[in-house]
Amino acid sequence: MDNKKIASMFKAFCDENRIQILELLQGGERCACSLLEEMQITQPTLSHHMKILCDSGVVIGRKEGKWMHYSISKDGLENVINYLDEMMNELK
Amino acid sequence: MDNKKIASMFKAFCDENRIQILELLQGGERCACSLLEEMQITQPTLSHHMKILCDSGVVIGRKEGKWMHYSISKDGLENVINYLDEMMNELK
DNA sequence: CAAATACATAGATATTTGTCAATATATTTT
DNA sequence: AAAATATATTGACAAATATCTATGTATTTG
Numbered sequence: 001m002d003n004k005k006i007a008s009m010f011k012a013f014c015d016e017n018r019i020q021i022l023e024l025l026q027g028g029e030r031c032a033c034s035l036l037e038e039m040q041i042t043q044p045t046l047s048h049h050m051k052i053l054c055d056s057g058v059v060i061g062r063k064e065g066k067w068m069h070y071s072i073s074k075d076g077l078e079n080v081i082n083y084l085d086e087m088m089n090e091l092k
Numbered sequence: 093m094d095n096k097k098i099a100s101m102f103k104a105f106c107d108e109n110r111i112q113i114l115e116l117l118q119g120g121e122r123c124a125c126s127l128l129e130e131m132q133i134t135q136p137t138l139s140h141h142m143k144i145l146c147d148s149g150v151v152i153g154r155k156e157g158k159w160m161h162y163s164i165s166k167d168g169l170e171n172v173i174n175y176l177d178e179m180m181n182e183l184k
Numbered sequence: 185c186a187a188a189t190a191c192a193t194a195g196a197t198a199t200t201t202g203t204c205a206a207t208a209t210a211t212t213t214t
Numbered sequence: 215a216a217a218a219t220a221t222a223t224t225g226a227c228a229a230a231t232a233t234c235t236a237t238g239t240a241t242t243t244g
Contacts, residue, residue: 006111041203051222063221067220124190197232202230
């Protein structure tokens, strides 16, 4: 995995609105409209953040009819943790 | 810790040049001039990134004479890992 | 003390990112 | 089939970020 890819993985966490989305998703899968209700942003802005979150691998989207259900990907989150654990272990 | 603070913690990892710096620092403490030698950026740009890394808490700077020695902060890195571990544990 | 070295800061500029309004697309509801 | 709903995309704009050159500030070296 090159540095660009690693950086994009961490982009999930480096915006305050995305942190809020992730915290909401900790409670379990939610559709975009439900996330939107609790946030002070417009629908296109939410859609933009969801794309970045999905690109990072930390969030997964599942389409069901007209709804998009988003949830945190255990595997995606684990990848991030593993990268940091390895950094910790490699420390001289 | 508010969302803004959390986001700034993760800013350490969301730029490819900073990822490279962190990888170099995995080998142990290095002065800025030594980091600079292996990177394709100018000295002020490096200085800019070191500031962001230190602000995030993941890197620590130690001044010795005219040199700045930088290293990865175990505590800082642990904070990041703990945040993610907790997110993983809270998952519904 | 003068020159050299290591680093930071300031200011300018280009790129990236976050945001919104408007619109498009797909699906469901009536 | 028309209206309503959920979401994505487009295009514009503002704010933040990354980068450089030039310069300033310590500190060390000769």
